[in-house]
Amino acid sequence: MKTLRIALWTTAAAAAVVLVAALLYVTVGSKAGSIGGPFRLRSATGELVDSVSLKGKPYAIFFGFTHCPEICPTTMMDMAALMARLGDEAKGLRIFFVSVDPDRDTPAVLRDYLAAFEPHVVGLTGTPDEIAQVAKEFRVYYRKVRLTGDDYTMDHSAFVYLMGSDGNFFDVLGYQEAPDRALAKLKRLIETDRKGSAL
């Protein structure tokens, strides 16, 4: 784990650590059902996507933003590569990229950005309130951080949440998790579809 070298960061970092510690506690503990919840967002191509219509199919969901220099493209590329490795097995497994920066990430911006990862990744966006709500349900931390002038960046959780076909939290992929281990998790996730249960 990388250590922070900037004193300036400590306040935000401390807050993030507390939050993430809470998330990890939930993730590692078996009360995993508390990650995820009902949401209703708009896809980058304009369709309504809600948790009710998703029920019955497993999916992976990531929270990012297009002004993200590294984590977001890398994660989406990793996911596309995993889906390619899964081949036919990946049919029915959807990957969602939810923007935590709805002010700048309009549906059109998201659609262009995610075109590189087609057909696997679907971009989702909504009003700031809708995004705040879904982030809260997934225990995703995000925060606007001012850069110079009017520019800003977003601190954000970099996990990929895997949701089983029953709509419950199944597992999580860490940033750049070893591809073979990530692949095994996705295979088990897809299994939840066949078994009709996350257990």
Place this chain on the structure above:
Amino acid sequence: MKSMLTSAVLAAVLAGATTAASAGGITLAHPWSRATPAGAPVGAGYVTLENSGSTADRLVSATTDAADHAEIHEMAMNNGVMQMRPVKEIEIPAGKRVELRPGGYHVMFMGLKHQLKVGDAVKGSLTFEKAGTLPVEFKVEAMGAGADRASGQGAH
């Protein structure tokens, strides 16, 4: 594994050395960048800064032709949360080398004018407190290139 990594780093440094710019004890080795998704408003430049001089120097600013402007940033993953902050300067101690690389320091291209594609060269400059302004050309590699990974497709 370790020796493999070391030789990979060495190879990268040597490859970069052919196009390295140098002044006042500062050498820029292997300047590179990553391809960006369509419409991505930002990109990042990476380079190894080597200080062969006898006093410390500092990278204080950067420019690029490919974007509205460039900033020096540091990124870190903090318990699963990605954080990025501008830094005022990066110190390169005498006789030492500092690597700008994914997951750490980078030159951030703010407001990209066009998509960065593999093989492109992103022109710009890096300004040091003592060595002055050096031209730099970041060579665009694949999206996800140069990532630290336990295994898999990230190697290059």
